[in-house]
Amino acid sequence: VLDRIAKEIARFLQEEKEIKLIIIHGGGSFGHYVVHEYLRDKRELDTEALVAIEYSMLELSMIIASHLINASIPVSLVTTHAIAGFNQDNSLKIYTEWIEKLLENGIIPLLYGDAVISKNNIVKILSGDTLAWELAYKLQVDKLLFATSVDGVYTASPDNPNAKLLSEIKLSEIARFSYTTPSTFDVTGGMLTKLKEGIGKIRPGMRVYIFNGLREEEIYRALRDRPLKGTVVIP
Ligand code: IP8
Numbered sequence: 001v002l003d004r005i006a007k008e009i010a011r012f013l014q015e016e017k018e019i020k021l022i023i024i025h026g027g028g029s030f031g032h033y034v035v036h037e038y039l040r041d042k043r044e045l046d047t048e049a050l051v052a053i054e055y056s057m058l059e060l061s062m063i064i065a066s067h068l069i070n071a072s073i074p075v076s077l078v079t080t081h082a083i084a085g086f087n088q089d090n091s092l093k094i095y096t097e098w099i100e101k102l103l104e105n106g107i108i109p110l111l112y113g114d115a116v117i118s119k120n121n122i123v124k125i126l127s128g129d130t131l132a133w134e135l136a137y138k139l140q141v142d143k144l145l146f147a148t149s150v151d152g153v154y155t156a157s158p159d160n161p162n163a164k165l166l167s168e169i170k171l172s173e174i175a176r177f178s179y180t181t182p183s184t185f186d187v188t189g190g191m192l193t194k195l196k197e198g199i200g201k202i203r204p205g206m207r208v209y210i211f212n213g214l215r216e217e218e219i220y221r222a223l224r225d226r227p228l229k230g231t232v233v234i235p
Pocket residue numbers: 025026027028031032035053057112113114115125126127128129187188189
């Protein structure tokens with residue numbers, strides 16, 4: 001899957017040489033499981049957990065970076081915990097200066113959801129989704145793409161046979177969605193986080209799509225603004 005995704009991104013970049021792109025990935029089968037184990041055994045995330053989670057996420061990111069680099073995508077792996085953390089009031093602080101420098105030089109920053117330290121010395125999990133919305137807001141991007149393992153946002157859990165795929169969703173209306181995540185191991189809240197974190201961060205005119213990255217060509221099509229299926233997110 002990673003090789004196919006890398007090829008789709010590489011194809012788009014070949015066609016759009018001037019485009020500025022940031023890639024962010026989530027915890028997948030790495031970070032979430034480590035967090036889950038620490039919370040199960042110790043009920044809290046301590047410094048030992050921080051070290052283990054950060055290391056596990058870095059391992060995943062190295063794997064992802066290697067697939068992207070093999071497809072000739074000029075990626076610079078930016079360790080999230082070194083440039084981001086939470087303020088005392090729970091707002092997110094990201095040092096974006098070097099990300100912007102990379103973009104200016106045609107390099108694609110690769111970041112990821114991570115364990116970070118907050119101003120009040122608490123270890124916290126920063127979801128890749130939260131990071132994506134914050135960066136999109138700070139850097140005033142015109143497009144934000146969420147490649148997931150389902151076709152988009154449904155009216156209920158996609159496992160539910162009555163669930164309907166929404167072609168569009170207004171962030172102001174998400175309160176009526178009750179499901180959170182199809183997996184007990186997803187410690188950051190799945191689809192609802194992707195949407196909730198956009199409140200106050202989405203700008204009018206910004207194109208935001210949630211679509212299925214497991215479907216062949218869909219990432220390429222989304223980069224081209226025409227995913228086959230999916231949900232368009234609007235304010
Ligand atoms: O999968 C979570 O990132 P996400 C990262 O984007 C960790 O929510 C460390 C579980």
